[in-house]
Amino acid sequence: MPAPTSRLVCWGCGVSPAWDAPWPFRCPRADGDDTDHVLVRVLDLDRVSFPAGGAPTGSPFVHYRGLLHSHTRATVGGLGDEEYVDLVGRLDDAVARVAGTGFRATPFGRDATLSDRLGFSAAGGVWVKDETGNVTGSHKGRHLMGVLLHLEVAERLGLADPAHRPDLAIASCGNAALAAAALARASDRRLRVLVPVDADPVVLHELHGLGADVVTVARTPGVPGDPTYARLRGEVAAGALPFTCQGPENGLVVEGGETLAWEMVSELAVAGTDLDHLVVQVGGGALASACLQGLGEAVELGVLGREPRVHTVQTTGGHPLERAYARVREGLAPAPAPAEITAVMRAAATHRSAYMWPWEEEPRSIATGILDDETYDWRAVVDGMLTTGGRPLVVAEERLARARELGVAAGHDVDPTGSSGLAGLLELVDAGDVGPDDRVGVLFTGVDRQHRQGP
Numbered sequence: 269m270p271a272p273t274s275r276l277v278c279w280g281c282g283v284s285p286a287w288d289a290p291w292p293f294r295c296p297r298a299d300g301d302d303t304d305h306v307l308v309r310v311l312d313l314d315r316v317s318f319p320a321g322g323a324p325t326g327s328p329f330v331h332y333r334g335l336l337h338s339h340t341r342a343t344v345g346g347l348g349d350e351e352y353v354d355l356v357g358r359l360d361d362a363v364a365r366v367a368g369t370g371f372r373a374t375p376f377g378r379d380a381t382l383s384d385r386l387g388f389s390a391a392g393g394v395w396v397k398d399e400t401g402n403v404t405g406s407h408k409g410r411h412l413m414g415v416l417l418h419l420e421v422a423e424r425l426g427l428a429d430p431a432h433r434p435d436l437a438i439a440s441c442g443n444a445a446l447a448a449a450a451l452a453r454a455s456d457r458r459l460r461v462l463v464p465v466d467a468d469p470v471v472l473h474e475l476h477g478l479g480a481d482v483v484t485v486a487r488t489p490g491v492p493g494d495p496t497y498a499r500l501r502g503e504v505a506a507g508a509l510p511f512t513c514q515g516p517e518n519g520l521v522v523e524g525g526e527t528l529a530w531e532m533v534s535e536l537a538v539a540g541t542d543l544d545h546l547v548v549q550v551g552g553g554a555l556a557s558a559c560l561q562g563l564g565e566a567v568e569l570g571v572l573g574r575e576p577r578v579h580t581v582q583t584t585g586g587h588p589l590e591r592a593y594a595r596v597r598e599g600l601a602p603a604p605a606p607a608e609i610t611a612v613m614r615a616a617a618t619h620r621s622a623y624m625w626p627w628e629e630e631p632r633s634i635a636t637g638i639l640d641d642e643t644y645d646w647r648a649v650v651d652g653m654l655t656t657g658g659r660p661l662v663v664a665e666e667r668l669a670r671a672r673e674l675g676v677a678a679g680h681d682v683d684p685t686g687s688s689g690l691a692g693l694l695e696l697v698d699a700g701d702v703g704p705d706d707r708v709g710v711l712f713t714g715v716d717r718q719h720r721q722g723p
């Protein structure tokens with residue numbers, strides 16, 4: 269059998285789950301201390317390669333399979349590469365029957381309209397990665413398809429019994445829930461969706477249509493934190509599998525999201541250029557974590573010349589990531605060396621509650637998808653901003669509304685959450701932190717569901 273080309277390691281304590289564990293989603297030592305336990309997929313960079321030839325024409329989960337831990341588990345466990353490709357193809361076809369489309373590379377390139385409106389030169393510009401046409405209208409399906417592949421591989425290897433599948437559970441207010449429901453239905457799995465009382469009626473209608481078990485969870489006065497996340501922890505403790513986008517509950521959710529970053533890398537390699545900045549909206553932090561990990565691996569593999577400065581966006585209504593970043597930054601030099609960043613982040617990993625805790629008031633904004641009470645994947649994102657020279661941005665409601673107007677005017681059917689990265693770019697432009705010759709990437713992550721038919 270081939271040696272594994274990737275492994276899982278807890279970023280907080282260094283422990284790895286057993287290789288034959290059917291569902292290696294949480295650190296075996298999670299709970300009971302103040303350590304930030306999050307499993308991370310680590311590649312053996314000497315034994316993997318980045319696929320050449322630009323963005324995939326078929327499934328990104330086939331094109332980039334050599335970088336996926338589910339592929340490593342499959343091949344080490346005795347499944348051939350062709351069998352893995354067939355597995356991805358069958359799942360993708362089933363997803364397409366449910367959602368109307370399977371997973372394909374989404375558009376990425378310089379947006380002439382936005383570049384002109386924001387005053388960029390011909391050398392610079394705004395590069396948009398548009399996820400609004402992806403499965404169920406957002407990037408969230410990428411994260412969960414990566415997890416679903418692990419579930420299916422575990423059954424193929426005989427590590428799990430397909431006749432006795434545990435229920436899946438997710439805590440979400442919108443896009444992640446819809447993606448989870450579509451993938452669960454495509455793979456004939458039961459899903460419980462935990463939603464807040466103010467969940468979008470359009471989303472709820474689609475969830476019911478997809479056969480999900482929808483449970484509304486109300487806040488308890490005086491109790492901090494997202495009640496749907498607390499209920500998720502209870503469901504997992506009772507035996508459900510975390511089919512969710514919070515990294516501490518399922519570290520492998522980050523890997524599927526990396527396909528978004530890898531597609532950008534493939535396009536940039538063909539164009540022979542790099543990005544100077546990437547602005548990423550942050551709720552729970554899995555998307556930003558995926559982008560940082562995917563871009564960093566591309567640099568280490570020699571495909572990308574350098575990482576862009578990665579900036580994050582939260583709203584004035586709730587910005588726990590910015591608060592954590594400020595606390596970490598207090599102990600660092602103005603221009604910290606990599607070793608200094610590593611040391612302070614290692615210390616932070618064992619004192620999570622000193623850096624990340626629930627926002628004291630219920631977060632509110634038109635960008636509802638980034639209103640997580642906590643940034644669950646905060647540590648990876650803070651580390652990434654420090655390492656790349658980016659910073660957290662906190663934007664006002666007026667800026668969020670303006671960004672959406674600009675995105676729609678440029679021809680993108682994007683909602684206020686999906687365009688909030690552009691709001692961060694507006695902040696950077698006004699502050700003079702981005703010049704006209706800079707190339708800046710933004711992610712349009714969610715479709716405007718008020719003008720879209722459900723699956």
